[in-house]
Amino acid sequence: MSINQSDYIRDIVSAFKKLPGIGERSARRLAFYILSQNESVAYSLANAIKDGKQNIKLCKNCFNLSGEDFCPICKNTSRNSKLLCVVENPEIIYVFEKSGNFNGFYHVLHGLINPLEGITPSDIKLKELAFRVEQGGFEEIILALNPNSNGEATMVYIQKILSPYNVHITALARGIPIGSDLEYVDKDTLSEAINYRKNFG
Numbered sequence: 001m002s003i004n005q006s007d008y009i010r011d012i013v014s015a016f017k018k019l020p021g022i023g024e025r026s027a028r029r030l031a032f033y034i035l036s037q038n039e040s041v042a043y044s045l046a047n048a049i050k051d052g053k054q055n056i057k058l059c060k061n062c063f064n065l066s067g068e069d070f071c072p073i074c075k076n077t078s079r080n081s082k083l084l085c086v087v088e089n090p091e092i093i094y095v096f097e098k099s100g101n102f103n104g105f106y107h108v109l110h111g112l113i114n115p116l117e118g119i120t121p122s123d124i125k126l127k128e129l130a131f132r133v134e135q136g137g138f139e140e141i142i143l144a145l146n147p148n149s150n151g152e153a154t155m156v157y158i159q160k161i162l163s164p165y166n167v168h169i170t171a172l173a174r175g176i177p178i179g180s181d182l183e184y185v186d187k188d189t190l191s192e193a194i195n196y197r198k199n200f201g
């Protein structure tokens, strides 16, 4: 194998290794798999990632990923405009929508307060959340955050900043094991957690 060939392979392996949950062996396996397929497999993967990255931005209202200024959920007038579900990242919206059990709107924080990593309230979309609630219309704010210490800290903070407003704050029921990632919870557990949500605070 020439130096060049191995450099190309090393680049692909190290690109895969940057993905969550992918270690050296998986990265190597993916790289060799892609290279052994015909061009269309590799190019369609590369192009899908490139097109998505170039065209997807954040919804100006809820900060979900969106191909346009406002996401399809925010533009959907048949949803329940009294319910606002606060989530950590856009992937959780995807899980909720797949469960088909929630018909309100969302707000994506893009992170949780994390003192150990220096993530403060101003680093995530909390001001924007208070602004939306201040505009009025929402009656219930559902905190659908991971039940770990950062999730708890963020929920307590949200409760504080929303206290001036006349909204009911609830949190998902604890069908979800402590410390588990909402992304990996199956849709039935998630449906149950939202159906049996509890008052927060």
Ligand SMILES: [Zn+2]
Residues within 6 Å of the ligand: 059, 060, 061, 062, 063, 064, 070, 071, 072, 073, 074, 075
């Ligand atoms: Zn939106």
